[in-house]
Amino acid sequence: xxxxxxxxxxxxxxxxxxxxxxxxxxxxxxxxxxxxxxxxxxxxxxxxxxxxxxxxxxxxxxxxxxxxxxxxxxxxxxxxxxxxxxxxxxxxxxxxxxxxxxxxxxxxxxxxxxxxxxxxxxxxxxxxxxxxxxxxxxxxxxxxxxxxxxxxxxxxxxxxxxxxxxxxxxxxxxxxxxxxxxxxxxxxxxxxxxxxxxxxxx
Numbered sequence: 081x082x083x084x085x086x087x088x089x090x091x092x093x094x095x096x097x098x099x100x101x102x103x104x105x106x107x108x109x110x111x112x113x114x115x116x117x118x119x120x121x122x123x124x125x126x127x128x129x130x131x132x133x134x135x136x137x138x139x140x141x142x143x144x145x146x147x148x149x150x151x152x153x154x155x156x157x158x159x160x161x162x163x164x165x166x167x168x169x170x171x172x173x174x175x176x177x178x179x180x181x182x183x184x185x186x187x188x189x190x191x192x193x194x195x196x197x198x199x200x201x202x203x204x205x206x207x208x209x210x211x212x213x214x215x216x217x218x219x220x221x222x223x224x225x226x227x228x229x230x231x232x233x234x235x236x237x238x239x240x241x242x243x244x245x246x247x248x249x250x251x252x253x254x255x256x257x258x259x260x261x262x263x264x265x266x267x268x269x270x271x272x273x274x275x276x277x278x279x280x281x282x
Contacts, residue, residue, distance in 0.1 A: 097119045099140070102141065104144070105144030106145070107195060117226060117230065130225055135223075138220050144216065145212050146205075148192065148199065153200065155200070174197045175181075185215065187216075
């Protein structure tokens with residue numbers, strides 16, 4: 081079965097990878113990770129080639145992500161029950177990190193739900209697209225390289241991830257913490273500057 085999948089993906093070539101990323105970005109229930117890892121093994125690209133491939137992957141994902149964004153905009157918070165749980169988590173994440181949550185959440189499962197929340201929150205379309213691209217690009221790059229490293233074996237990847245995931249989460253939380261502090265200080269300085277300008281004008 082696995083061998084047949086690899087042969088089929090190999091016959092489609094690179095366009096198939098971009099189609100997979102499009103489907104993933106549209107928030108459809110799709111095993112994108114498995115296929116991306118398989119493509120990493122099939123293509124076996126070098127670091128520079130992976131960088132260019134990741135641009136195409138990120139572009140496909142970003143274009144497709146406009147679908148759940150507009151759905152969220154139209155539904156205006158009235159989501160089907162099957163989406164409610166994920167959307168609730170995404171809302172909390174969005175409230176905590178603001179529009180940066182669009183980029184920060186992309187490597188995680190909550191990322192697809194953020195697309196709906198961004199639509200409901202009426203985030204500027206171009207900011208949304210830019211942050212989506214910035215967020216999904218590192219994931220695309222790393223997953224292709226890991227697919228090559230693990231030879232497309234999803235089970236080996238899962239075992240490795242479960243062993244070292246705690247370190248990954250620690251790093252992720254540190255990065256999120258640093259970004260949060262930077263954004264908080266920036267916001268605080270902006271408010272102080274506005275307060276001073278307002279006081280001086282009086």
